[in-house]
Amino acid sequence: MGYADEDIWREDIRLMKLAQVSLVTVGVFSWVSLQPDEAHFTFDWLDRMLDLLAEHSIGVCLGTGTAAQPAWLSQHYPDVLPVDAQGRRRLHGQRQNYCPTSPDFLRLARQLASRLAERYQNHPALQIWHVSNEYYGGATDQGIACHCTRCAAHFRRWLQDRYQTLSALNRAWVTPFWSHAYTDWEQINPPSPRGETSIQGLSLDFHRFLSDIYLACFRNEADAIRAITPNIPVTTNFMGPFKALDYHQWAPHVDLVAWDSYPTPTDHPSEIAFRHDLMRGLKRDTPWLLMEQTPGQVHWLPTNPLKRPGEVRRLSYQALGHGANSALFFQWRQSRGSHEMYLSGIVGNAGHEHTRIFRETTHLGGELTHLGRDYLQSVPRARVALLFSWPNWWAVEYATRPSQQVRYIDQMQRYYRALWERHIAVDVIAPADAFDAYDLIIAPL
Numbered sequence: 001m002g003y004a005d006e007d008i009w010r011e012d013i014r015l016m017k018l019a020q021v022s023l024v025t026v027g028v029f030s031w032v033s034l035q036p037d038e039a040h041f042t043f044d045w046l047d048r049m050l051d052l053l054a055e056h057s058i059g060v061c062l063g064t065g066t067a068a069q070p071a072w073l074s075q076h077y078p079d080v081l082p083v084d085a086q087g088r089r090r091l092h093g094q095r096q097n098y099c100p101t102s103p104d105f106l107r108l109a110r111q112l113a114s115r116l117a118e119r120y121q122n123h124p125a126l127q128i129w130h131v132s133n134e135y136y137g138g139a140t141d142q143g144i145a146c147h148c149t150r151c152a153a154h155f156r157r158w159l160q161d162r163y164q165t166l167s168a169l170n171r172a173w174v175t176p177f178w179s180h181a182y183t184d185w186e187q188i189n190p191p192s193p194r195g196e197t198s199i200q201g202l203s204l205d206f207h208r209f210l211s212d213i214y215l216a217c218f219r220n221e222a223d224a225i226r227a228i229t230p231n232i233p234v235t236t237n238f239m240g241p242f243k244a245l246d247y248h249q250w251a252p253h254v255d256l257v258a259w260d261s262y263p264t265p266t267d268h269p270s271e272i273a274f275r276h277d278l279m280r281g282l283k284r285d286t287p288w289l290l291m292e293q294t295p296g297q298v299h300w301l302p303t304n305p306l307k308r309p310g311e312v313r314r315l316s317y318q319a320l321g322h323g324a325n326s327a328l329f330f331q332w333r334q335s336r337g338s339h340e341m342y343l344s345g346i347v348g349n350a351g352h353e354h355t356r357i358f359r360e361t362t363h364l365g366g367e368l369t370h371l372g373r374d375y376l377q378s379v380p381r382a383r384v385a386l387l388f389s390w391p392n393w394w395a396v397e398y399a400t401r402p403s404q405q406v407r408y409i410d411q412m413q414r415y416y417r418a419l420w421e422r423h424i425a426v427d428v429i430a431p432a433d434a435f436d437a438y439d440l441i442i443a444p445l
Contacts, residue, residue, distance in 0.1 A: 009052055012332070012333065013056050015358070016332075018353055019353075022058060023326070024058060025130055026046070026062060027063035027064070027065050027116075028063030028065065029065060030065040031070050031112065032070035032071075033065075034065055037072055041115060050123055054125035059126075059128075060128075061127060062120060062129055063131075064132060065116075067095050068095040069105065071092050080104055081098070082097065083146055085145070095133070099148055109220060110220050110221055113221040126229075129225050129229070130235060130237070131221045131222050132217070132236055135214050135236060135245060136242075145206075145210050147192060155190055155209050156188055159205065159209075172201055173200075173201030174199075180198075180199060200400075207244075211245045215253065218253065219253055234255050237292065238259040240260075240261065241274075246391065247390070248282065251283055256287075257282045265305055268417065269318070270416060276323070280322055280380070281433075287376065287378070290316070292329065293312075293319075293327070293328070293330070294343060295345070295361050297344050298344075299340060304342070316364055326376070331346075333346070380425060382425035383439045383440070384424055384427070385438045385441045385442070386416055386419075386441075386444075387442065387444075392445065396408045408444075411444045415444050
């Protein structure tokens with residue numbers, strides 16, 4: 001639902017009621033629509049949208065809109081744009097394209113989140129807050145990490161808090177090898193192809209720092225929201241075994257775990273199940289939210305086949321069986337253009353309900369309504385656990401190991417699949433979790 005399409009909102013509502021939709025996410029990429037310049041806010045269109053949804057008993061997961069900053073923000077505050085590992089400042093564009101330590105970005109993002117919370121704190125449609133979107137989206141390892149002088153200074157302070165003394169840091173990083181010992185904190189820079197990449201401890205700690213600093217971005221908005229709406233749950237959407245962020249460190253700061261599941265046509269069912277159990281393991285005692293899945297085809301693979309008949313239902317029930325209490329989809333109405341125009345919507349470009357995708361999602365909605373809340377709030381229990389650690393993943397793959405073919409996720413999934421094929425339920429847990437509930441714990445690599 002876009003603010004420029006108000007003439008079709010009521011048709012959307014009619015179709016949502018047919019499909020038995022009970023929750024919609026709105027506002028996720030709406031910063032410029034909510035704030036066309038620094039001095040003005042334009043909430044009127046969102047008021048009308050939320051009022052219409054509330055009128056028809058459809059709940060709202062309200063996005064803060066901060067995953068992609070407006071062009072005016074990048075223009076007025078150019079140091080908001082990150083610097084790459086080669087020392088080049090990026091141009092405006094894409095998403096998550098900001099320096100995570102930028103005081104101007106943090107100030108303006110918090111301001112928008114606060115204004116939204118103040119305006120909608122008592123709105124009857126509001127059920128969940130959705131901060132930003134897919135943090136660090138598009139990154140691989142440290143692919144879009146900011147290497148500006150401010151981030152480097154933050155990294156040094158982070159290291160000082162972690163190690164207290166240079167002696168402790170040098171011991172942990174084994175820096176005397178190749179005469180790399182540091183004698184002043186200012187000598188330390190983030191790993192870069194222009195500089196140091198041979199110290200495994202440096203790369204590992206920079207990865208820890210990046211995960212922490214993006215978590216600080218989330219908390220910057222979440223704390224502002226919670227101060228105004230303490231009884232509305234706050235979350236953001238995770239991305240399964242996503243290497244860039246340590247979700248075990250993030251999980252205590254979200255009120256519910258939500259993640260976006262986009263399996264490829266070649267993924268084995270056990271691989272999908274592993275990702276669900278990894279996300280469920282972040283908060284094992286509560287159901288999680290299947291925030292996104294596609295009702296048809298995606299657009300980012302070399303070829304993007306449409307889901308086969310019945311596949312949407314099968315994948316949704318697999319998620320429910322692994323602890324989800326929802327089956328949400330991206331997107332509702334297929335985009336008319338731009339980057340995701342070929343990504344399916346429940347309502348396709350045909351614009352009506354007489355399509356296979358709409359019929360299948362409507363059938364699923366009816367089944368979930370029939371199942372009821374008690375089933376959807378249940379949580380699976382297992383007696384076998386698989387130990388998963390993001391820092392261990394980084395450490396394994398930053399090492400000059402005997403074989404570059406040793407990949408952490410591949411090994412985890414080999415062990416998981418052996419259990420899955422024997423119909424053995426598995427919890428995927430962190431090293432810091434309690435072990436006493438399990439008969440068997442497996443710790444690959």
